[in-house]
Amino acid sequence: MIPRVLTVAGSDSGGGAGVQADLKTMLALGVHGMSVITAVTAQNSLGVQGAWELPVEAVRAQYRSVADDIGVQAVKTGMLASAELVEAVAELISGTDAPAVVDPVGVSKHGDPLLAASALDSVRTKLLPVATVATPNLDEVTQLTGVRVESEDDLRRAAGAVLEYGPRWALIKGGHLSGDALDLLTDGSEEHWLRAPRHDNRHTHGTGCTLASAIASGLAKGLTVPEAVGAAKEYVTGAIAAGFALGAGIGPVDHGWRFRSAE
Ligand SMILES: Nc1ncnc2c1ncn2[C@@H]1O[C@H](COP(=O)(O)OP(=O)(O)OP(=O)(O)O)[C@@H](O)[C@H]1O
Numbered sequence: 531m532i533p534r535v536l537t538v539a540g541s542d543s544g545g546g547a548g549v550q551a552d553l554k555t556m557l558a559l560g561v562h563g564m565s566v567i568t569a570v571t572a573q574n575s576l577g578v579q580g581a582w583e584l585p586v587e588a589v590r591a592q593y594r595s596v597a598d599d600i601g602v603q604a605v606k607t608g609m610l611a612s613a614e615l616v617e618a619v620a621e622l623i624s625g626t627d628a629p630a631v632v633d634p635v636g637v638s639k640h641g642d643p644l645l646a647a648s649a650l651d652s653v654r655t656k657l658l659p660v661a662t663v664a665t666p667n668l669d670e671v672t673q674l675t676g677v678r679v680e681s682e683d684d685l686r687r688a689a690g691a692v693l694e695y696g697p698r699w700a701l702i703k704g705g706h707l708s709g710d711a712l713d714l715l716t717d718g719s720e721e722h723w724l725r726a727p728r729h730d731n732r733h734t735h736g737t738g739c740t741l742a743s744a745i746a747s748g749l750a751k752g753l754t755v756p757e758a759v760g761a762a763k764e765y766v767t768g769a770i771a772a773g774f775a776l777g778a779g780i781g782p783v784d785h786g787w788r789f790r791s792a793e
């Protein structure tokens with residue numbers, strides 16, 4: 531049977547990030563994508579113009595409908611908006627027998643808040659402990675742990691600080707540093723450095739969502755965490771290289787780049 535992957539995230543009306551990016555990634559990687567929508571955003575290439583979270587019962591009901599009938603081989607979380615939603619989703623994940631990739635989304639690329647400041651503690655103490663892989667970017671690492679990353683050495687300290695909250699693996703994304711796009715994956719004993727050339731392309735809306743969904747897709751297919759992260763890094767790097775202009779601001783990565791290169 532086709533591997534089934536569930537994203538628990540916010541909707542991006544512009545189609546570049548959030549649930550839309552997750553489902554496109556899953557299609558491109560050959561798994562069946564399913565969604566639990568936590569919030570609806572009015573969003574485009576210029577930023578987030580509005581955001582409305584769903585009631586916690588609506589989030590629980592979507593999750594139960596999918597998990598109880600269809601079943602999931604991997605879960606990915608993105609925008610969770612509030613402490614109440616973070617805690618409900620952490621509880622649902624802990625009752626699911628599948629790996630979970632947690633992207634602790636804090637703010638959008640344009641700086642719009644996607645998580646209430648009052649929810650940070652729930653992310654640290656409830657959500658990170660149930661994660662198989664946590665994938666913070668540099669701003670999220672600083673928000674969650676206080677560690678500032680300015681060099682490659684700091685990535686190791688940041689990963690150690692994230693692992694203290696209990697995820698099995700930490701993937702610290704150095705995408706916002708200069709030089710190569712370098713990320714560190716570690717479980718505290720093994721270290722895997724993922725390096726890719728930096729593409730000089732401003733159309734990078736949705737990189738983090740795409741990477742986390744690609745990891746979840748690999749895990750659902752039975753890859754190990756290092757294998758799934760390696761394959762996901764290759765996919766997101768190609769998607770960034772092919773990112774394109776849409777609207778007047780930051781365009782999306784190209785989730786379909788592999789289909790187009792085969793045409
Ligand atoms: N210009 C670039 N060229 C190549 N790889 C990049 C570039 N920018 C980011 N990456 C890579 O993309 C992945 C996502 O990292 P990034 O730091 O952009 O995440 P993020 O900030 O969570 O994304 P998002 O913008 O969706 O919130 C990482 O593997 C990172 O190294």
Ligand SMILES: Cc1ncc(COP(=O)(O)O)c(N)n1
Nearest residue numbers: 540541547548638639735736
């Ligand atoms: C619904 C939603 N989820 C996640 C992001 C983060 O993506 P980015 O940092 O590329 O704006 C977003 N903008 N919108």
